[in-house]
Amino acid sequence: MNIDVLTLFPEMFDGVFGHSILKKGEENQAVKYNVVNFREFADNKHKTVDDYPYGGGAGMVLKPQPIFDAVSHLVEQANTEKPPKVILMCPQGARYDQKKAEELAKEEHLIFVCGHYEGYDERIREHLITEEISIGDFILTGGELGAMVVIDSVVRLLPGVLGNEESHMRDSFSTGFLEHPHYTRPADFRGMKVPEVLTSGNHKLIDEWRAKESLRRTYNRRPDLLEQIELTDQHRKWMAEFEKEEK
Structure with a gap:
């Protein structure tokens, strides 16, 4: 370019x-x-x-x-x-x-x-x-x-620019949702612990956690974005959980 x-x-x-x-x-x-x-x-x-x-x-x-x-x-x-x-x-x-x-x-x-x-x-x-x-x-x-x-x-979206070509695909707004939370070492920092699922090694559960937390962050911070996204049944189920947690 x-x-x-x-x-x-x-x-x-x-x-x-x-x-x-x-x-x-x-x-x-x-x-x-x-x-x-x-x-x-x-x-x-x-x-x-x-x-x-x-x-x-x-x-x-x-x-x-x-x-x-x-x-x-x-x-x-x-x-x-x-x-x-x-x-x-x-x-x-x-x-x-x-x-x-x-x-x-x-x-x-x-x-x-x-x-x-x-x-x-x-x-x-x-x-x-x-x-x-x-x-x-x-x-x-x-x-x-x-x-x-x-x-x-x-x-940063051009091929060959980012070290990991998948980096921008999970960015906030790229999927329509805000990005999920991130954690790194140590797993326990002054009593503040990383969610156990992220250290489990179970990639299916990790992907599910990230998807849910991405939705949660969007729901809490930018609910206006949800009007532009085609939500799945699973999304709606999680949103129902978020509503219960607020009560």
Whole structure:
């Protein structure tokens, strides 16, 4: 996968792309990063990328020309048959979730547009962007942090990135449920003991315990997710137990 990032602050991505899983992904040739300062594409001698909004108002608005030209340059360089996904990080975008991460992980080329100031010229949204993404109902000073979050969640899904290819399959939201609790050595830590089933060696019982505890955690913390999941008879039986325990 090729990932391009358009930003006015490319140095923000140095630490993120140079460490941990994201660095490993590039070392394993699962992904290639390219961070571009779109100020370089401004067609005026002062390299300004923003201007006052028509109609007046507070703040500055990003001009269309630098971003349009930067995206065109990246598309030409990629020289691929399938057009890239051009993603605008914006609080007005669709709420990001694991399902969208899995969709984006199937793409060959992603271009992230990270803006600052008051907003974008609307023509960027209407004629250049293929998707608008928001990581939550709050405002950041720019799109860079949001892009980092999305890129991290996508890259870890690419083949060859995680040490164990099954790791992400049990992640919270990947199955629809929140992930079950985890334990490690020692089995008894200051009187706090690991559930016996996990040390039994009976993998059938362990899988059943994990499924039940995953449901329990979802039931207690994110019951809204259960409305989107096709529950089995066993799920409903366990939920009845949870209800009794609350009484």
